[in-house]
Structures are given as C-alpha cells and as structure tokens.
Amino acid sequence: MNLFKYFQSEVLNVVEEMTVAGKLPAGIDSTKIVTEPPREAAHGDVSTNAALVLAKQAGQKPRDLAERLAHQLKENAAVVAAEVAGPGFINLRLADAFWTARLTEILAEGTAYGDSDFGRAERVNVEYVSANPTGPMHIGHGRGAVVGDALASLLEKVGYQVVREYYINDAGAQVDKLAQAVYYRYREALGIGIGPDVFKDSYPGDYLKPIGQKLVEKYGREWVDAAPEAWLSVFRDFAIAEMMAVIREDLKALGVVFDVFSSERALVAEGGVDAALKALDTKGLVYEGVLEPPKGMVPEDWEPRPQTLFRSTDFGDDVDRPLRKSDGSWTYFASDIAYHLDKFRRGANTMINVWGADHAGYVKRMQAAVKALTDGKGDLDVKVCQLVNLFEAGAPVKMSKRAGTFITLREVVDEVGKDVVRFIMLTRKNDVTLDFDTEKVREQTRDNPVFYVQYAHARACSVLRHAGEAFPDIQLTPAALSGAALGRLTEPGELALIRKMADWPRQVETAARFHEPHRLAFYLYELAGEFHGQWNRGNEAADLRFLKPDDAELSAARLALVSGLATVIASGLEIFGVEPVEEMR
RNA sequence: GCGCCCUUAGCUCAGUGGACUAGAGCAACGGCCUUCUAAGCCGUGGGUCCCAGGUUCGAAUCCUGGAGGGCGCACCA
Structure with missing residues (x-):
C-alpha cells in the first residue's frame, strides 16, 4: 500500500463529508491537496497542506480549517495524533500497529511489494542503446543501456505494458563505411597490403579484423578484384550481422535484454519512410525551401541549397529540418520520423527514448515530428544521458581511438562485474x-x-x-515470520526502519512518474543506512540485537523485520537488474 | 552566435511550490569500538542554494535577464 495515497484519500473523504455537512462550500477544488512525508521526521509521519489549499475557497482561516480537518482525521484508527503546525499544515502521527501492519504486508507480498496499477496497463515503448552496428559498445552506451533497462522495469512494476526496443541503424552512410573498412580487413587477411590511410574516414579498430578473416573463410578470393558495387551489399550485411552479434554479447554481459530489435533498413525497404513523409505532406508540413546558415556560425562548405523541409517550427522547434539529402535520399531524421510513427502505430502512445548527450540537439525536432504525426496523441519523452568519465583510482582514463587506448564497455563489465556497473550507472540523474x-x-x-x-x-x-x-525450531519463511508478535517491535530504530520500508511504494511511483530510476538508488542507500544503523546500535547495546537467545518471541519479531528489509532491498535491486547477494565474499 | 543541460557545505551529490533549523555521504575536528559477518560508531564545525529582478501569503524549486561549465549546431548517424 502506498500509505500517502491512502491518507490522501482519507483527507479527501473528510473534505467530502464536511462539504455534505455544509461546513465547506460545494464545488470546492481539492486537486492541489498533497499528502506526503513531512520534511522533518519529528513533525510526524504524514503531512498534508489541505487546509492551506482550501482556506481561501472556504473563506476560513487556514489554521481554523486545519483544526476542523484534524479533528475529523483523528477518527481514523491508525491516527494517534493530528497536529496543526505552522501556517496550517496538518501532521499525522500513526500508530505502531499501523507500521507493523505494513511489515506484514511486505512479508506477504515479497518482492512484488511496491507494485501498483499506476500505469493502468497503458502501453509504453522504451527505446534505448540503439548503438550503430559499427563497433563494440563503449561506457556511454552502457549508461544508456542500464538507464533504459531499469526504467523499463520500473514502469512494468507500476503497471505499464512495456516494450523494450533497440533501433538498428543499418541503413545509410555509416554502415557503408563499415563495409568499406571490412573490405580492407578482408584484403589484409588475404595478405594484400593496405595503405596507411585507408581507414581515415571509417573504422580503424582491430575488432574488424576477425570479420575480414571470416569473409576470407567464406568467400576466399572471390571479391578481391570485384567492383565496390558488387561487394558492398554483401560485405555490409555480413559486417552488420557480425557487429550486432558483438553488441548482443556486450548487452548480455551487462544483463540488458530487448523485446524488439527494429531495423532501419527493413523500415525503408517496406516503404515506411515514404508513407510517413506522405502523411506529413498531407498535413501540409513538407515544403521545398532554403535554410539560413546556423546563427553566428557559417560552416566552411555552406551554400544555400533548396531542400525538402519539415515545418517543425510549427511544433516548437527552432528551425525547420531537412528530410532529404542533396542526392535525393532520405536523411536520418526522415527515417527516424517513420520509425516513431511505426512505434506509435504498434500501440505505444507513450514513447521514451534514451539518448546519448551528443543527440541532445535532436530532441525538439523529434518531439515536433511525433506531435505532428500523431495529432498530439503521442507523447515522446527523451532521456538524455550525459557523458561517463572513466577514472582509475582517481586518475582520468585517457581514451583515444587512434592510439588504440579505447576502453570498451565489455572490458569494464568484465573487470568490475555487471552488478556494479548497473548500480553505479543509476546513482546519478541521467542529465x-x-x-x-x-x-x-x-x-x-x-x-x-x-x-x-x-x-x-x-x-x-x-x-x-x-x-x-x-x-533450531524456528520457521524462517516470510509467511511464518509474519505470524510473529510484531507488537514487540517498539524500539525507535526498529520503527524508523519499518517507516522507511513502508515508503517504498511511494518511492517507486514517484520514480516512475518522472521516469527517473536513479531516485531509487538514493532510497536504497538510505534504507541500507537505517538497517546498518540498527545493527550498529546492537553492537553497543546487546538488548537491541536482532537475535536474543533468551527471548524467542522478540527474536522472531525482529527476524520478521530483517526479512522484510531484505525483501524491500531485493525488490529495488530487481528493478535495477542487480542480483541481491546473500553473502559478501 | 544560437539551442539544450548543469551550477546547492571544502569535495561528490539528493532535494520539480510550503513552516520552526535547506539535507546525505566523504573530507576536517573531537571522542569511541575491535564486533551476532570484518569492511565501523557517536558528536562538532561548515551554506548570500551562481548573480539580479519578477510571480506568490510562501521560491533552491516557477518566470525573465545575466555569469560560469558541459554537449550539440544544414545536405552524418
């Protein structure tokens, strides 16, 4: 149970009763009432601003109204005190029995504790990673992968139907360059010398060498003297398949999974781009025009050029955006428009994209396109992940593709473990x-x-x-422990720990609402702190230890608490895709 | 130059409209502990919430302007 939601509805019930009784005017707007934990724990367990919000409408002084509301709220058996504080806040203090009932709930629900129907089974598409199939993943991709994966799990927990999706950019110039580079690796594998600058505009990494070797094994010398038009598509498709296999391995090592891998090439081939652009055109949002150079900086090769443009400025973008390159082919943006329309048509009204910092400049145009194509029915949220700076013992790790000192995600995962990488990636807000x-x-x-x-x-x-x-005779299953004499949990530290645990459903919902899984990392850290704190008090005072050999009843109650704590931590780590270990080694 | 993001304690950061005293960890300082699983515990000091206006009964939080830092900036993805 999300206890703050519960008390929110209790407050609203009281408002309703008072309205019926004529003590409040009819038609009062109570939507701004919030019920949340007070900033200071000393103020109570639950705080509401109801009186402040309603005072003006009711024509009553905030504190007077607060007193009336507080009086009614005391009727609830769980409320032991309802105090008016400051300008008119109402602080509720809850009975110990209310808190131990939360522990019972945790033990009954297990790691499903915190699940809710907040998402109302609405469909959400979360697209993340979508790294180009031109090389292994780096640490920055890893951040996006973990953020996307955890966000997807978080949304599932609160009742959304989530699709996890990876968009493969397997069309366009980048993969042609990949084919180019692989062609040289192929020649190299055949013992044919390659020039020093052949990879200048493509991909110099050694990771393409095995692909060249495999092409030799498959085709022998078949393509050595062939024209590029002949080998290009063969090498490209082969290289993409190989690189995607590498990426999938990297993802697997990180424990990141997808429901759908979407191919840009397939989308283009089935006419998705033409269809999407036609749809835009029908709405009168496509035109031929000439863009101004970017304000304040003119690229060296700038020339005014008529282009096919999307009227993205109608939907909040800064300038209209090109849909077609000068050679007549579609831009990346054009196929991305088609891709997002495709996602929308597959049922996702809400789309979330997790992008790297270098794509931040594309957010507005993409949101503009989604608005335009879905007539405002679709919603696109883009989580832009800022850079990850790698350090080793305080010293920045210098990376250079040229010097071959590039650290891949896989190397980091192999070095410190997937659980560590995943958790750390979630300890900062994405931006x-x-x-x-x-x-x-x-x-x-x-x-x-x-x-x-x-x-x-x-x-x-x-x-x-x-x-x-x-x-030896104790039953340690959650079901058995929930039958313990929980009323014996009366120590302040024990009750504080239960309060923290009982806050989990609200934490989950808030993180889900803002699409911010990192919030849970902070919560888990605080929860762990409460538990370690209680443990340490037991070091000082033997009375406070969880196990008291001379008091089986109290021990059982405390074990219920310990079991519940483990459950809530496990519930959080499950969202993060981190394994809750049973012992440290 | 333009756009987006960031700026909170010495450091790393939480905190998306509420009060009495703006929080945590680290570092600093002063004590304690050597353990039911060790990697610690208690306490103290430390802040013009980047600056200036505005909205509001009330602003770290919302708006406007400015400063500093990061990322990006037509026909690449």
Whole structure:
C-alpha cells in the first residue's frame, strides 16, 4: 500500500463529508491537496497542506480549517495524533500497529511489494542503446543501456505494458563505411597490403579484423578484384550481422535484454519512410525551401541549397529540418520520423527514448515530428544521458581511438562485474555527467553505494542464517515470520526502519512518474543506512540485537523485520537488474 | 552566435511550490569500538542554494535577464 495515497484519500473523504455537512462550500477544488512525508521526521509521519489549499475557497482561516480537518482525521484508527503546525499544515502521527501492519504486508507480498496499477496497463515503448552496428559498445552506451533497462522495469512494476526496443541503424552512410573498412580487413587477411590511410574516414579498430578473416573463410578470393558495387551489399550485411552479434554479447554481459530489435533498413525497404513523409505532406508540413546558415556560425562548405523541409517550427522547434539529402535520399531524421510513427502505430502512445548527450540537439525536432504525426496523441519523452568519465583510482582514463587506448564497455563489465556497473550507472540523474572510478566502485566502504546496499541484503541474510542455528525450531519463511508478535517491535530504530520500508511504494511511483530510476538508488542507500544503523546500535547495546537467545518471541519479531528489509532491498535491486547477494565474499 | 543541460557545505551529490533549523555521504575536528559477518560508531564545525529582478501569503524549486561549465549546431548517424 502506498500509505500517502491512502491518507490522501482519507483527507479527501473528510473534505467530502464536511462539504455534505455544509461546513465547506460545494464545488470546492481539492486537486492541489498533497499528502506526503513531512520534511522533518519529528513533525510526524504524514503531512498534508489541505487546509492551506482550501482556506481561501472556504473563506476560513487556514489554521481554523486545519483544526476542523484534524479533528475529523483523528477518527481514523491508525491516527494517534493530528497536529496543526505552522501556517496550517496538518501532521499525522500513526500508530505502531499501523507500521507493523505494513511489515506484514511486505512479508506477504515479497518482492512484488511496491507494485501498483499506476500505469493502468497503458502501453509504453522504451527505446534505448540503439548503438550503430559499427563497433563494440563503449561506457556511454552502457549508461544508456542500464538507464533504459531499469526504467523499463520500473514502469512494468507500476503497471505499464512495456516494450523494450533497440533501433538498428543499418541503413545509410555509416554502415557503408563499415563495409568499406571490412573490405580492407578482408584484403589484409588475404595478405594484400593496405595503405596507411585507408581507414581515415571509417573504422580503424582491430575488432574488424576477425570479420575480414571470416569473409576470407567464406568467400576466399572471390571479391578481391570485384567492383565496390558488387561487394558492398554483401560485405555490409555480413559486417552488420557480425557487429550486432558483438553488441548482443556486450548487452548480455551487462544483463540488458530487448523485446524488439527494429531495423532501419527493413523500415525503408517496406516503404515506411515514404508513407510517413506522405502523411506529413498531407498535413501540409513538407515544403521545398532554403535554410539560413546556423546563427553566428557559417560552416566552411555552406551554400544555400533548396531542400525538402519539415515545418517543425510549427511544433516548437527552432528551425525547420531537412528530410532529404542533396542526392535525393532520405536523411536520418526522415527515417527516424517513420520509425516513431511505426512505434506509435504498434500501440505505444507513450514513447521514451534514451539518448546519448551528443543527440541532445535532436530532441525538439523529434518531439515536433511525433506531435505532428500523431495529432498530439503521442507523447515522446527523451532521456538524455550525459557523458561517463572513466577514472582509475582517481586518475582520468585517457581514451583515444587512434592510439588504440579505447576502453570498451565489455572490458569494464568484465573487470568490475555487471552488478556494479548497473548500480553505479543509476546513482546519478541521467542529465548530469557521471564519474566512474573502476577502483572506487570495488571498495568495501560506505562511500561505495553498491557495496553498502548489497551488504545490507547480505547482512540480513546472514542474520537469518544465524537464527536457524540459535533457534533450531524456528520457521524462517516470510509467511511464518509474519505470524510473529510484531507488537514487540517498539524500539525507535526498529520503527524508523519499518517507516522507511513502508515508503517504498511511494518511492517507486514517484520514480516512475518522472521516469527517473536513479531516485531509487538514493532510497536504497538510505534504507541500507537505517538497517546498518540498527545493527550498529546492537553492537553497543546487546538488548537491541536482532537475535536474543533468551527471548524467542522478540527474536522472531525482529527476524520478521530483517526479512522484510531484505525483501524491500531485493525488490529495488530487481528493478535495477542487480542480483541481491546473500553473502559478501 | 544560437539551442539544450548543469551550477546547492571544502569535495561528490539528493532535494520539480510550503513552516520552526535547506539535507546525505566523504573530507576536517573531537571522542569511541575491535564486533551476532570484518569492511565501523557517536558528536562538532561548515551554506548570500551562481548573480539580479519578477510571480506568490510562501521560491533552491516557477518566470525573465545575466555569469560560469558541459554537449550539440544544414545536405552524418
């Protein structure tokens, strides 16, 4: 249960009752009432601004109205105190029994705790990674991959029907360059010398060498003297398939999965671009025109040129955008328009794209296109992921493709483990740069959030294991533990921990609403902190230890708490795609 | 030059309209601990929330302008 939503509806019920009783005017607007945790825990458990919002409409003083509302709210059995504070906030204090009931709920629901129907089974398409099939993934792709994957899981948890999608840019100039580079690797594999500058405009990486070798194994010398027109499509298709296999392996190592891989080439081949552009044209949004040079900077090879343009300025963009290149072929933007129309037609009114920082300039035009094509019915949110700076023990890792000192995502994942990479990628909001230190993330200290959260889960599991030794007859299943005498959980630290755990459903919903999975990393860190804190108090005072050999009843109640804690952490890590470990090694 | 993003404690960052005192971790300083699983615990100091206006009963939060940093900027993806 999202207890804040519950009390929100309780507040609204009271408002409704008072309206019926004539104590409040009819037709009052209560939509601005919010019910949330007070900033200061000392103020209570639940706080609402209802009186402040309604005072003016009711023609009553905020504090007077607050007193009346508070009086009614006290009728709820869970409310032990309803105090008016400041200008007219109402702070509710809840009964211990209310909190222990939340623990029972957690034990009953398991990692499904925090699930909700917030999304109302609405369909959402989350597109992420979509790295060009021209090379292995780098650390920046990894961030997008994790953010997209976790966001998708988060949305599923709150009841959306989510499609995880990867768009393969397998059409256009980039993959032709790939074919070009692979052709030279093919010749090289046959022992034919290649010039020093052959990769100047394409892909010099060694990772294409095995592909050249495979082409030799498959075709021998067949293409050595053939014209480019002859080998281009063969080499291109082969190279794309090989590179996608590499990328899929990289993704697998990171634990990232997709429901759909969409091909740009296929979309073009089946006429999707022509259809989408025709649709735009029908709306009168396509025209032939000449763009001004970008304000304040004129590219060297600038020349005024008539182009086919999309009237994106009608939908909030800064300038109209070209749909066709000078050779008459479609631009990347044109096929992307078609792709987004395709996603919309496949049922996703809400689309979320996770992009790298270098694509930030495309957000407005893409949103403009979605608005135009769907008549405002489609919604596109773009999460732009800022750069990831790699460090090793505090020193920046210098990377240069030329010097061959390029660190791939795979290398980092193999070095520190997928769980570490995934968690760290979620410890910052997507739109700020993230420092990733391959040394620091393996430290076993409180500074390292991955360790700190994992350790809380492991420590909880450890306590449960020890319980089996101390109390051989005890049943440690959640179902059995929920039957414990939870009323014996009266220590402030224990109740504070349950309060934090009970906040999970609200945390999940808020993160989902803002499409911001990183919020959960902060929550999990705080939750882990509460648990470690209670553990440490047990170090000081033996009375506070979770296991008390001379008091089986109290121990069972505390074990229920420990089990619940492990459950909530596991529920969070599940969204992150991080395995909740049972012991640290 | 234009667009987008960022600017909160010495450092790294939470905090998308509410109050009494703007939070956390690290670092600093002062104590303590050597453990039911060790990688710690308690306390103290530390802030013109980049600046200036505006909206509001109320602004770190919304709006406008400015400063600094990042990313991008027609016919590449």
